[in-house]
Amino acid sequence: MADIAQMDDQEIDPNVLVRVDDLHMHFPIYKGILRRQVGAVKAVDGLTFDIRRGETLGLVGESGCGKSTAGRAILRLYDPTSGHVHINGKDIAELSRTELRKIRPQMQMIFQDPQASLNPRMTVGSIVSEPLDEHGIVSGKEKKARVGELLDAVGLNPSFVNRYPHEFSGGQRQRIGIARALALNPEFIVCDEPIAALDVSIQAQVVNLLEDLQSKLGLTYLFISHDLSMVRHIADRVAVMYLGKIMELTSVDKLFKTPKHPYTKALLSAVPVPDPKIEAKRERIILQGDVPNPANPPKGCVFSTRCPIAEDKCFKDAPKWRDLGGDQYVACHLAG
Amino acid sequence: MLNYTIRRLLFAIPTLLVISFIIFVILDLAPNDPTGSLPLTIPAEVRAQIREALGLGQPFHIRYVKWLEQFFINEPLNIMEHWWGAPIGDSDSRLRVTSWMSRSPVVDLIVERMPQTLWVVGLSYLVGILIALPIGVISAYKQYSWFDQIGTFVSMVGFSVPTFFTGLLLIVVFSVNLGWLPSIYDTTLKVTDFSSFMAQLRQLAMPVMVLALFNAAQLSRFMRASMLDNLNQDYVRTARAKGMSEKVVLLVHVLRNSLIPVVTVIALGVPQIFGGAIITEQIFKVNGLGQLLILGIENADIPLVQTLTFIFAILIVFFNLIADVVYGMLDPRIRYD
C-alpha cells in the first residue's frame, strides 16, 4: 500500500488515539521431525485504520476472520509480525517488555468468556486490585475504597469483594471483567466479543453499561463482534474484516444504508430486520463455498473466490484501499 | 466440608469391611500353603500338625471373624495400652494378629519397618516432587524448547527403565567400581551424630535417587500437562493485559491453578509410600514394608498379607478422601455440601 509511507511521516492527528498501520500477525506452521517452518497462518494481514478519541469502532466479520487476533495484536498480547500500533503517539509494537508494562494501564481488554478470563482461584477483590498493586497506583485503605468504587460503577454490590468468580452469573462475571479493565483508568479498551457468551437478556445490560461508562469516563472502544445488530447499536464507525484484511470501513449509518463492498452486502443481508413486512421481503445473499485457508489465501482479492460479482482482475490483483469520499473506505475493484 | 468429611468417613466403614472380606476370600482361595517353604525333610504329618497349630484347620468364617476381632478390637486395645502404659482388661490372653512366618504380632513387624520405608520411599517421593515441579513448569513454559525436549526424554527414560535396572546400574558404578556408596542398607544404623548422619545419607543416596527418578518422571509430565492447560486460558491473557510481570503471571496465576490437580495426584500417591517399593527395597536390602509384603506372599503368611493389604486399603480410602478435601480447599469452585 502506497500511502503507508506517507502516513508514517504525518504528524498524528491529536483526535486519533489509536493508529494501526499495516499490522501483520502471522502464526508460523512447523512440520516434520526438525520442526521446520513450512508456512504461516496469516490471521491478520495488513490492517490499517485509526480509532478516534471517544469513539467506538466496531470490528465485524465471520468467525476465524482474524478479528480477535487483531484485537490482541493491537494491545500487543501477541507480538505482531510487522506493522505499527501507535497509542497516544507511542508505537507499542516497538516497545520493550518493561516499557510496555508501564503503559499497559492506558489500554485494556474485555474478554469474550467471562468465566475463563477470570482466575478461578482469586477473589473478585484481588482480581480487581491486583493491577493496582502491580502498577503502584494506590494501596491500603485507598485501594479498598477504589475496588468498592469500581464494583459499584459496574453495578455490582461492593460487599462481593471476597467472593470467587464462579459464585456469580455470567452477566455479573462480565461486569467483574469490566471493573477489572477499568481499574487502571484506561483510555482505550478492546472489547473482544464481550457479550457473545451471555444470555440475550443480559447482553443489552452489559452493552448499556459499556455505553454509560464510555460517556462518563470518555473511553475509546474497539468493539469486536460478529453480531451486526449489536455493533449497529454501539459503534460509531464499523470495519468489516475478511480473511485478515479489512474490506470496508465507514460510519455505522453509511454501512447499513449504502454498503459498497459485496462482502458487506452479503453480511448485512443476513441480519434480521425488526419490521415483519420488510423482513418477509428481505433478500439474502448466500455466499458460495467456504472461507479459504488463511495459511494459503487466494491471489488477488481475498474475497474473489466467493464474490458474486468477481471479474478477472479480482483474481489477479489485490484491490487498493480506496477512499470513496464521505469517510467511506473500501477494498474492492468494483465498488463505487 | 466437615459434614462431607464425616459422611465420607461413615461410608468408608462398610466399604472397608467389604474390602477386608474380599481380601480374606482371595487369600483363602489362593492355592499356596504356609508349610510350602519348609524344607522337604520335614515330613507331611509334621506339616499337618504345623498347619493345625496355625489355626488353618478352623472353618473359613471362624477365621475371618477371629481376624476381625484381632484387628479391630485387640490391636487398638493394645495400642491404647501402649499409650496409657496400663493394662486394659486381660491383656495377656488377648490374641493379636500374628504372622505365621515369624510368629510375632504383625503390627509390631509393620511398626519396625516403618522407619526405613518412610526414609527411603518417603524421601524419594519428596525428592521426586521437588525435581518434578520445576521441570514440569519450565518444560511447559518453554514448550518444544531444548529444555522441554530433554525433559521429555529423561522422563520417558525414568518411566520406562525399570528400577531393578537403574538400581543395579548405580550399584555397579557407585559401589562396585567407585566404592563410594554402600550397596546394602543398614537398618540398624541410628543417627546420633554428624558422621552417622552422613552414613545415613550415603546409604539413602542410591535407593532414593532410583525411586525419585521414577516418581519425578511421572509427576513432571503431569505438571507439564497441567501447566499447558492453564497457560492457554483466557485468565492468563487477562493477567498479561493487566500488565503483570511474567514472573507473577507464571508463578501466581498459572502455577497456582495448575497445582490443583497435581496436588491431588500427589495426595493419591501417598499410600504408595507406605506400600513400600518392593523391587527397590529388594535391590538395596532396605527390608521395608514392600519386602515384608512380598515375603508374606511367598510364604503364604495369610495374617500378614491380609493385615498389610488391608492397611493399604485403609490408607488408599483415607488419602482419596484427603485428596478430595484438599481439592475442595484449593479450588474455590468445588464445594461439598
Place this chain on the structure above:
Amino acid sequence: MKKLTTLMMAGVAASLMVSAANAGSHSKRGADGQLNIIYWQAASILNPYLSGGTKDTHASSMILEPLAKYDEKGGMVASLAEEIPTPENGGVSADLTSITWKLKKGVTWSDGSPFTAADVVFSAEYCMDPTGGCNSISNFNDVKSVEAVDDHTVKITFKVAKPFPYGPFVGATVPIIQKAQFKDCMGAKAPTCTTQNFGPIGTGPFVVTEFKSNDVVVYAANDKYREADKPAFATAIIKGGGEAAAAARSVLETGEFDYAWNLQVEPEILAQMAAKGKGTIVTSFGTSVERLMVQSTNVDPALGDKRGTVEGGPHPFLTDPAVREALSFAIDRQILVDAGYGKAGQVTCNVLPAPAVYASTANDDCKKQDVARANKVLDDAGWAKGSDGIRAKDGVRLSILFQTSTNGVRQGTQALIKQMWKAIGVETELRNISASVFFGGDQSSPDTFQKFFADIEMYTNNFDGTDPEKYMGSWTCNNIPAPSNQWIGNNMPRYCNPEYDALVAEMGKTASIEKRAALAKKMNDMLMQARAMIPLIHRGDVSAHANTIKGVRMNSWDSQLWNVADWTRAK
C-alpha cells in the same frame, strides 16, 4: 544283641574322629571387631523349633547349641555333651532302646544361670507337645521318655530299638533351649512368646542384641561362653534380603560383607565376581539330589478321583522299562551342571550320593550321555518314529508333561532336557508351578508334587543328618500318596516293590554300619535300576567368605555357621 551294638557303633566311632584343632590362632575374645554375614533369605525367627527354614536354623545356631553337632565331614562332635554316647562307652544301651548323654559341666547360659539336664528334658517336652507345631518333631520319633538322671546326665528311652539313636539333640535343628525362659511357652502358647522366640537365651558363642524379623540379626559375643578366648569377634550381624547375586557381590566385589550364604548364582557370573580376588567361594556336598520323578500311575484327567493313584491303573508308556532307560541315557547331565550349577553341582546316578559309605557306584554308566543307546533301546522295544518325529507304539505317543517348581535354574534345566529328549523322538510339554503351591501340600490344589498329575516332575530332596534309613523308607508301598492318606507320603513315583519293602524293614533291625551301608546301596540300586527316579545332579551348597576370614569349614550336614566360634579375621 551285644554283637549288634558293637558292630553298629564301629562306623559311628569312625565318624567321631574329632576334627583337627582350629586353624586360626586366637588372641582373645572380641579382638577381631565385627563379623558381617549376609543371608539373602532373612531370618524370620530365632527359635528353630518353630521354623524349619535353613536361614532361621543357621541364625539361631550362633546362639543355641545342641548336644552334638555334625562336622563338615558328617561326623559327630560333642558340643554341650561331654562325649558322643556309643555302645562302646556305654552311652547307648545294648538293646539299642536308650541313649544316655553326659553333659559338660560348668556350662552356663548367657544370663549366667547354670545349664542342666532339666533344660534338655524341657527342650524335648517343648518340641514333643503335639499342639506346638514343632518343626523338628520327627527327630523325636519313637521317643518314649526323656529323663534327667542327675543334673548332668540325660537318658532318652525309645519305644523300639534304635540303631541310630541320634535324632534328638544332634544338629542345629534340635538345640537345647532354656527351661526358665520358655517354661510358659508350651504347646499352643509357643507362637505367642515373641520375646522368647526372637531372643532366645543360649549357651553358644553369641547373644542376640537386636533382632528385626526378616531383616537383620545383631549379635554380641557371649561373655559367659565356655571357651574363654572365643569368639574372636566382638559383634556380628546377619543381614537378610535381596537375592543371591547381590549377596555374592557384597562379599566378592564390594567387600561390604564377610560371609554370604547359598549363592545360587549363574556359575559364570559367580566366577567373574570371584576373579576380583576379594573373597573365596566354598562348596560342600550333602545329600541333595536334583532328580526326575517318573510317574508310574495313569494321570489321565478322565479318571477323576482315581487320577494318579494305583487304582487308576498303570501309566500308558512310562511303565515300559525301555522308555525309562532311554529317557535317562538321553540326558547329558554334565551340560545341566555347567549351565545351571557350576561348582554347586556334580553329575550323579544315585538318589543316595552321600555320605561316602552309602554311595553306590553300580549305576555310574548314566554319567555319560548315550543317545545311540537310548535310540536303540526304544527301537528294540518297538517305539517307532512317526511322521512328526515323535515315537509311538500302538497309538500311544511318547509325549510327556514335565512339571517342576518355578525357579530360573529349573526352567533352564527343563528346557535343556526337552531338547535332549526331542533328539530321541520324545515330545515334552513343560510346566512350572509356584514353589509355595507345588511344595505346599494344599489338598484342594491339583498342582502339588504329591498329587503329581504329570508324567515327570523334578525337584531336589535330601535328608537331615547322616543316616539314610528314614529317607530310603520313603519309597515303600505304604508311602504312596493317595486320597486315602490325604495325599501324604513321599513316594511320588508310586514305586511299589515288596522286595524293596523287605529291605527297608531289614535296615530297621540292622545295626552294623557296614550292613546298613550295604542295604542302603542295594535299595538305591533297586530304585535306580527300576528308574523310579532319574537322578540328575548332586547339589552342593555354595557360599563365599572374604579372604580375611579364617576358620570357615563349609558344612552341609549342619549349620554353615556351626563353628563360628572359631572364625577369626586375619590382620
